[in-house]
Amino acid sequence: MLPQKPFVWRFSFLSCTSMFPMLPVFSRQRIESFATSELNSLGPSQVCPPYSLTFLLESADYVKLVQSATKTGNLNHGKLVHAHMIKTFFKPCLFLQNNLLNMYCKCGDIHSADKLFNKMPKPNIITFNSLISGYIQIGTLDKAMLLFNKARRLGLKLDKYTCAGPLTACSQSGDLYAGKMVHGLILVSGLGSQVVLTNSLIDMYSKCNQVDHARMLFDHANNLDGVSWNSLIAGYAQNGKYEELLTILMKMHQSGLTLNTYTLGSALKACSSNFNGSKIFGTMLHGLTIKLGLHLDVVVGTALLDMYAKTGSLDDAIQIFDQMVDKNVVMYNAMMAGLLQQEKIEDKCAYKALNLFFEMKSCGIKPSMFTYSSLLKACIAVEDFEFAKQTHALICKNGLQSDEYIGSVLIDLYFLLGSIKDAFSCFNSIHNLTIVPITAMIVGYLQKGEFERALALFYELLSSKEKPDEFILSTILSACANMGMLRSGEQIQGYANKIGISRYTIFQNSQIWMYAKSGDLYSANLTFQQMENPDVVSWSTIICSNAQHGHAIEALRFFDLMKSCGIEPNHFAFLGVLIACSHRGLVEEGIRYFDTMKKDHIMTSHVKHCACVVDLLGRAGRLVDAESLILDLGFEHEPVMWRALLSACRIHKDTSTAKRVAEKVIELEPLASASYVLLYNIYMDAGNKQDALKVRKLMEDRRIKKEPGLSWIEVGDQVYSFVSGDRSHKNSELIYAKLDEMLAKTKNLHLMKDEFDYKIELESMTNVLVNYHSEKLAVAFGIIHLPDSAPVRVMKNLRICLDCHMAMKLFSVIEKREIILRDSVRFHHFKDGRCSCGDYW
Structure with a gap:
C-alpha cells in the first residue's frame, strides 16, 4: 500500500x-x-x-x-x-x-x-544489548552501566548478552564491586551455566586483580571451552602469576584441547618474565610449538625470540629470527628491542639492530614508531649522533615526533649531546605528556646539574593529571639531595606517604641519600632502620652517608653487619669504607679493606677506590707510599690521583714534592683551576710568595680563572645563594651587620682559648676578604632567619678554608647553635666549639 x-x-x-x-x-x-x-x-x-x-x-x-x-x-x-x-x-x-x-x-x-x-x-532486550555494546565500544562505560540498570527497572528479561556487556565494562574500568553485583544477578537469573558469561566473569575478575576468584569460578564451572582456558591463562599473565599460568597450560594440553597461537603467545610471554625456571619452561614450549607446527607462525615466532632475548639467550633469538620466512614489522621490532635491552648495550648488538633497520627498508616493510625508538637507542649506544639526527629527520617526515616514547629517546639523545634547548624543543613537541617523557626531561636536567629546573618541572607534573611513580619521586629526591634542600625533600616524602609509594625500596634508598646529603644523618639512619628488606644499594648508601659525615666507626659497623646478613658488598660499599678510613686516619684498616676487596671479593679497584687510599696514605704523611701506589696500580694518567697527593703535600707542607706533583697534574689537566690554586696555597703557606706569584702569573697567561666559591642555604621554601663579598641580597646590610657582630665577639673568646682545641691564632680573623667568604654570609643569614632551635645547614661547592673552619667553631659557641656545613668532600658538624672532623680534613 x-x-x-x-x-x-x-x-x-x-x-x-x-x-x-x-x-x-x-x-x-x-x-x-x-x-x-x-x-x-x-x-x-x-x-x-x-x-x-x-x-x-x-x-x-x-x-x-x-x-x-x-x-x-x-x-x-x-x-x-x-x-x-x-x-x-x-x-x-x-x-x-x-x-x-x-x-x-x-x-x-x-x-x-x-x-x-x-x-x-x-525497545526490547535486543535494543538494549546493541546500545550497551555500542557504549562499551567507544569507552563510555558509565552510560553502559546506566542503560543496563534501566533495562532491569523496565522488567525486561535479561539474556547472556545483556550481562556480558556490563561485565566487559567492569573489566575495563576495574570496578570489582559492580562486577560482583552483576555476577550475583547472573546467578539469580539462572544464567550461571552460560559459557559466554563464565568467560566474561573470568576476564572481569582477572582484570580486577582477583585472579584467584577467576580460578575458583573456572574450577567450579560445568561448561568450559577454549576461550575459558585462554581467558584464565591471560589473567595469570596480567597478574604476573607465571608459574600458575604454566600449570594451567599443561592441564589444558592434557585435556586434549588444541593450543592455538594466542595460548602459546601468552605462555611464552610469561616465560619472558625471567622467573625461576622460566627458560626451561620456555624451551619446553618451543618444542611443543615445533610439534604442533606453529613455530613458523609470526605471532608464536615473535613470542619465542622475545622470550629467548629476555632470558639471556640472544643467539637463540637471532636463530629463530633468521628461520622465519614471513617477517613483519612486529618481529623486526621485537628483534631490535631484544638486541638493545641490556643495561650496557654492546656495540655489535647495536650495529646488528641498525642493519635490521636497513633490511626492513630493503624488504619494503614500513617502520613503526617502535622501530624508530629502537633505532635511536642503537645510535646512542654506538655514539653515531649524525645518523641519530638523520633518524630524527625521518621521524619528523613521518609525523611521529609527537609520540611520547620516541620523544623520550630524543630527549635522552639531545641531553647526551649537551643541547638542553633541543631536548626542551622535543619535549614541547610531544602532544600527550605522560610520565615517560617528563621523567626523561627531569633525569636529563639532573645529569646536567640543572636541579632547579628539574624541581620546577616536577612541581608542574604534580599540578597535571599525571601522577608520579616511585622512580620519578626517587629521582627528584636526588635533586633535593644535591641541592641540600631538606625541607623540599621532607615534603616529597610526605607526598610519597600519601600516595603509598614511601615503602618502595628504590624510594627509601633515595630518601636515605637525601637526608644524608642535606646534613640530617639521624633521619638517614632512622629511614634505614625502618626498611623491611634493604638491598645492597641501601647498605652501600648508609655506609657512604656515615663516612661522609665523619662517622667512620659507624660506617665500618654497617659494613660488617651487611656481610653478616649475607649481602655481597659492591664497589660503592667498599668506596664508603675507604672514605670512612681516609676521613678518620685509619690507615691500617683502610689498606686491609682495600686488599680484601681485591683478594676475597675478586673486585677490580676503580680510580675512586685508589684515590681514597692515596688520600689515606697522604694524610698520614706517607707521601712516598702514596706515590708508589699510583705508579704500581697504573693510574699515573689519572689527574684525580695526583690531585689527592697534592692535597696531602699541602697538609704536610712538602713544597718540593708538591711542585713535582703539581707539574704532573697540570700537564694532565692544563685548564683545570683546582691544581693551580692548590699549588698557589702550598707556596703561600710555606711563605714562598715569589713562587706563589709565578703560579698566579701562569694562570693569568693561560686565562685560567679560579672557580668562585658559592654557598647556599634553604630557608622556608626558597634557596638563597651567596658568593664572597656578595651584597646583592636585599637584606645585605642586615646580614653584614650580623656577621660583623659575630666576628667582633670571636675576639673576646681569646680568654677561653685553652678550653677549646683551637689550632690557629684568632688574629687571622682580621683579614677582611676572608671575613666575608660565602659560607660565613650564608651562616649569618641562617642565624637571622631560622628559629633558635634549628641547626643552620649550609652547602658549598668548594672545600672550606682553614679560616672559615675556625670561624664556624667560634660561631657555634657565640650563637649556641649547631652549624652543619657540607663542602665538596665531606660534612662538618660544628657544635660547642668543636667539629665532627676532629680537624682532620
Whole structure:
C-alpha cells in the first residue's frame, strides 16, 4: 500500500546501484518499481544517463540494505537508507529499528544511535544489548552501566548478552564491586551455566586483580571451552602469576584441547618474565610449538625470540629470527628491542639492530614508531649522533615526533649531546605528556646539574593529571639531595606517604641519600632502620652517608653487619669504607679493606677506590707510599690521583714534592683551576710568595680563572645563594651587620682559648676578604632567619678554608647553635666549639 503522501526521489539508475551495493542482486523490475527520476531538477551536465525511476522499498529490502552497511562498516550507506525511510514516511518495525540501531553502534555513530533509541516507543532486550555494546565500544562505560540498570527497572528479561556487556565494562574500568553485583544477578537469573558469561566473569575478575576468584569460578564451572582456558591463562599473565599460568597450560594440553597461537603467545610471554625456571619452561614450549607446527607462525615466532632475548639467550633469538620466512614489522621490532635491552648495550648488538633497520627498508616493510625508538637507542649506544639526527629527520617526515616514547629517546639523545634547548624543543613537541617523557626531561636536567629546573618541572607534573611513580619521586629526591634542600625533600616524602609509594625500596634508598646529603644523618639512619628488606644499594648508601659525615666507626659497623646478613658488598660499599678510613686516619684498616676487596671479593679497584687510599696514605704523611701506589696500580694518567697527593703535600707542607706533583697534574689537566690554586696555597703557606706569584702569573697567561666559591642555604621554601663579598641580597646590610657582630665577639673568646682545641691564632680573623667568604654570609643569614632551635645547614661547592673552619667553631659557641656545613668532600658538624672532623680534613 502506498503512503498517503508519496515522496518522489529522482536519481539515475547508476547512482542507485552505487549508493546501495545490495541493489544489483535485485531484479531490474523491482528497482524500477520503487524509483522515480528527478533529472529535470538537475542540469544536463550533472546526470547521465537520463533514466527516470520511481521506487518504494519493502521492510525486507530495508533490512538487507541496513545489514549490508553494518557488515561493510559504511556509515554513509546506512544513513542513506535511514534517510529514505524518513522521506518516504516509511514506519519501520521493531526488528528493522534494532538493525538500524546496531548499524549505528557498529559504525561508531553513538549519537545517532542515542537519538534513534530515544524515539523508539517499546525497545526490547535486543535494543538494549546493541546500545550497551555500542557504549562499551567507544569507552563510555558509565552510560553502559546506566542503560543496563534501566533495562532491569523496565522488567525486561535479561539474556547472556545483556550481562556480558556490563561485565566487559567492569573489566575495563576495574570496578570489582559492580562486577560482583552483576555476577550475583547472573546467578539469580539462572544464567550461571552460560559459557559466554563464565568467560566474561573470568576476564572481569582477572582484570580486577582477583585472579584467584577467576580460578575458583573456572574450577567450579560445568561448561568450559577454549576461550575459558585462554581467558584464565591471560589473567595469570596480567597478574604476573607465571608459574600458575604454566600449570594451567599443561592441564589444558592434557585435556586434549588444541593450543592455538594466542595460548602459546601468552605462555611464552610469561616465560619472558625471567622467573625461576622460566627458560626451561620456555624451551619446553618451543618444542611443543615445533610439534604442533606453529613455530613458523609470526605471532608464536615473535613470542619465542622475545622470550629467548629476555632470558639471556640472544643467539637463540637471532636463530629463530633468521628461520622465519614471513617477517613483519612486529618481529623486526621485537628483534631490535631484544638486541638493545641490556643495561650496557654492546656495540655489535647495536650495529646488528641498525642493519635490521636497513633490511626492513630493503624488504619494503614500513617502520613503526617502535622501530624508530629502537633505532635511536642503537645510535646512542654506538655514539653515531649524525645518523641519530638523520633518524630524527625521518621521524619528523613521518609525523611521529609527537609520540611520547620516541620523544623520550630524543630527549635522552639531545641531553647526551649537551643541547638542553633541543631536548626542551622535543619535549614541547610531544602532544600527550605522560610520565615517560617528563621523567626523561627531569633525569636529563639532573645529569646536567640543572636541579632547579628539574624541581620546577616536577612541581608542574604534580599540578597535571599525571601522577608520579616511585622512580620519578626517587629521582627528584636526588635533586633535593644535591641541592641540600631538606625541607623540599621532607615534603616529597610526605607526598610519597600519601600516595603509598614511601615503602618502595628504590624510594627509601633515595630518601636515605637525601637526608644524608642535606646534613640530617639521624633521619638517614632512622629511614634505614625502618626498611623491611634493604638491598645492597641501601647498605652501600648508609655506609657512604656515615663516612661522609665523619662517622667512620659507624660506617665500618654497617659494613660488617651487611656481610653478616649475607649481602655481597659492591664497589660503592667498599668506596664508603675507604672514605670512612681516609676521613678518620685509619690507615691500617683502610689498606686491609682495600686488599680484601681485591683478594676475597675478586673486585677490580676503580680510580675512586685508589684515590681514597692515596688520600689515606697522604694524610698520614706517607707521601712516598702514596706515590708508589699510583705508579704500581697504573693510574699515573689519572689527574684525580695526583690531585689527592697534592692535597696531602699541602697538609704536610712538602713544597718540593708538591711542585713535582703539581707539574704532573697540570700537564694532565692544563685548564683545570683546582691544581693551580692548590699549588698557589702550598707556596703561600710555606711563605714562598715569589713562587706563589709565578703560579698566579701562569694562570693569568693561560686565562685560567679560579672557580668562585658559592654557598647556599634553604630557608622556608626558597634557596638563597651567596658568593664572597656578595651584597646583592636585599637584606645585605642586615646580614653584614650580623656577621660583623659575630666576628667582633670571636675576639673576646681569646680568654677561653685553652678550653677549646683551637689550632690557629684568632688574629687571622682580621683579614677582611676572608671575613666575608660565602659560607660565613650564608651562616649569618641562617642565624637571622631560622628559629633558635634549628641547626643552620649550609652547602658549598668548594672545600672550606682553614679560616672559615675556625670561624664556624667560634660561631657555634657565640650563637649556641649547631652549624652543619657540607663542602665538596665531606660534612662538618660544628657544635660547642668543636667539629665532627676532629680537624682532620
